[in-house]
Amino acid sequence: MGPIPSYTALIRDKSDAPREALSLALMTALSGIAMGASMAVVNAVVGGGEAGATLPNLLLFALLATIFLWTRNYALSRTAIIVQAMLTRIRENIVRKLRDIDLQALDAMNRERLIGTLSHDCFVISEASESIVIGASSAVMLLFSAFYVATLSMFAFIMLCVLVCAAIIYYRRSQRSSRTILDAASESERRLFDSIRHLVYGFREIKIAPEKGDDLLDNYILGYGAQARELRIQSQRQFLKGLASSQTFFYMLLAAIIFILPQYQVDRLVIEKITYIILFIAGPMEVFVRALPEAIKANAAAEHIWSVEAWLDSAERDAQPTSLLADPEFHSIGLRELTFEHGGAEAGQGFRVGPIDLSLRPGEIVFIAGGNGSGKSTLLLLLLALYRPLGGQLVWNGAAVRPHNAARYRQLFSVVFADFHLFDRLYGLRDTDPGRVDDLLRRFGLDRMVKFVDGAFSTLDLSTGQRKRLAMIGALLENKPIMVFDEWAADQDVTSRDYYYTKLLPELKAQGKTIVAVTHDDRYYGVADRVIYMEQGSIRSQEARV
Missing domain, CATH: 3.40.50.300 (P-loop containing nucleotide triphosphate hydrolases)
Incomplete structure (x- = not known):
């Protein structure tokens, strides 16, 4: 099949409304720009003192806040509609293809994985979509803030870019094994639930032969449970490591603005404005970082959906007749x-x-x-x-x-x-x-x-x-x-x-x-x-x- 498309490709190729998906992306970007612009207005008002607290600035701030709130709400509500319609379509396509394949092909497939794709993977994409939209909006806001810093001080902008690139490299390295850990945790949980099924459906046999129950519980259910727990903890630690890197970047950036910029004779008012910007972006930056693990999970779920559909497309199937006979004849x-x-x-x-x-x-x-x-x-x-x-x-x-x-x-x-x-x-x-x-x-x-x-x-x-x-x-x-x-x-x-x-x-x-x-x-x-x-x-x- 080649490289498996990601979550964004799933939205692009499986959505019933590609044009609406484009407008959704534009609204998400606009919400980020409006948030960043409102920050610029606040900076201008604070830096201008009484002269900045004017009615036009108030109206501009109100307008930008309205745009931000409306576009964010629109993006979230339309995301829910687009994603749910897409998931419904995906489920329908998979079920229709499944119905038409050969029994031999189905016998050769992992049925639990098929059911997991229709339930768990679709649920993951549904739950992650809201975080991804908010994270994307925050990313646009961060980008806008960076360009705003460039208008105030090119030296501060260069420092910002250097520290951001360092943070991204460190984050990517710290999260490199996240996908592998998540897959391993899912596999351990699958084995755990398989073992629990043996306990539930083999209950009579276990009551008759307690040694089976002891072995199943001690060496499999508890073992897989402990393994899944450790892997989930590792996954959370990886996320926290990435979050810590972003927070470290934030404090390094703040320290650089406060302690290094004055050494280069940057105007005090400019330093104050840049400091306000850095403090303002702390929240959006954490939102963006928290959205990244959700994006990783959504990508993994999307890959599962693509692989299941590819397998169904390659499976043997009967040609579908244009019509079925109400009473087919049988002579021999x-x-x-x-x-x-x-x-x-x-x-x-x-x-x-x-x-x-x-x-x-x-x-x-x-x-x-x-x-x-x-x-x-x-x-x-x-x-x-x-x-x-x-x-x-x-x-x-x-x-x-x-x-x-x-x-x-x-x-x-x-x-x-x-x-x-x-x-x-x-x-x-x-x-x-x-x-x-x-x-x-x-x-x-x-x-x-x-x-x-x-x-x-x-x-x-x-x-x-x-x-x-x-x-x-x-x-x-x-x-x-x-x-x-x-x-x-x-x-x-x-x-x-x-x-x-x-x-x-x-x-x-x-x-x-x-x-x-x-x-x-x-x-x-x-x-x-x-x-x-x-x-x-x-x-x-x-x-x-x-």
């Missing part, structure tokens, strides 16, 4: 010598599936059986066109499934995966009859625990078996021609399991549905039209049952 599906390999495909070190030859017809029940690691779930992902095969063809109604028609092809299926995700509402089914949902909740024994209100389920806080039943309800309501169930009955009680095999599947078949179900329940194999046995990534045999 064929897997023709399909092959796939998990990891190490080029070196031949991964787990290989295939070649697979399999046909599906409307209105049949097909069971897929086999031991753990035999390739059953991979076969389903190939059937669903979620994995791209290394070789062979997936054929739908006599035509090969390619990136241009894969999205339409997948419309044929309703799926409940073994590691399914349970949605809180019926997304994509806005016109679903609530009475139909209530009837299914009763049939699956969930009506006392779950209510269907305003298109959403009242709770997802259910047992694994109950959650699977709720996922099944969602799949049934989709009413697709092919239904795929991966070990659905594994977590069900005896009654629910028997209902699934002896009532639900035959009922779906009678409706003309095709069922593809992974199962180990051999006592129910008689329900199927065919049972396919998988072994070491290949179909060992196919057995017709009826």
Whole structure:
């Protein structure tokens, strides 16, 4: 990708209103100039004594103060609007690109980093933007003050430039490792939260085996926590070192004005004016220095956003159809010598599936059986066109499934995966009859625990078996021609399991549905039209049952 653009490039390239961003920069500069000019007016009034305290000077000071307050308020309010609109656009772009990429590409990505970009990095940019605008305004004011000093004394201006350059060099050196420390602290915090997740989601196992909890707490949670603490302290120390350098510069400059300038026969009144300027800029200088760490954080967050978008742009994706079919036709599906390999495909070190030859017809029940690691779930992902095969063809109604028609092809299926995700509402089914949902909740024994209100389920806080039943309800309501169930009955009680095999599947078949179900329940194999046995990534045999 080359050098990653910074925060300013993100604003320039991702903002919906580049012209407004330009006006924002001008207003920020104008606020700094107005602040500096008001300081010049104050200096003139103080230096002129009673002769300077005139009505025109008062009006000029009031005008400059008004300009400063209005432009500062405008810059801050417009920054909030521009940045929030930009972040909304960035999130939308990332989510749209994410939705379109291949499952294999997503599996290869660090999902926590993706979520962190959408949440933490966007939050950092949002929070830092106000500090950056105020810091930029202060920087303009400092620049204006420097030129004002030049009009009073060129020698004082040269001293000012020398000390400022020295302060900048020292600050850059003191802050050189800040980005590295911040990245290391973020990584330690990520590991800390990962360890805490193990504690929360593995709580039962830890209660049974306390030594796991002791090891997790003592050597990982506490260790990563201490590491993150030390790194954050180091980061703060680096910032304080930079702040101390700016304060040191301020006192050196003040001392030079008071003790050195008189040695060069500079007028006393000029020295007083320059002293007032130095005292006046103390606050803006500290504001500017405090804004620099926020700018560093914003730059880091912007780089993360750029890198995530670049990765999404490079990921494999299906071509998006101009329109999706409301009711795609299904006459036949064929897997023709399909092959796939998990990891190490080029070196031949991964787990290989295939070649697979399999046909599906409307209105049949097909069971897929086999031991753990035999390739059953991979076969389903190939059937669903979620994995791209290394070789062979997936054929739908006599035509090969390619990136241009894969999205339409997948419309044929309703799926409940073994590691399914349970949605809180019926997304994509806005016109679903609530009475139909209530009837299914009763049939699956969930009506006392779950209510269907305003298109959403009242709770997802259910047992694994109950959650699977709720996922099944969602799949049934989709009413697709092919239904795929991966070990659905594994977590069900005896009654629910028997209902699934002896009532639900035959009922779906009678409706003309095709069922593809992974199962180990051999006592129910008689329900199927065919049972396919998988072994070491290949179909060992196919057995017709009826």
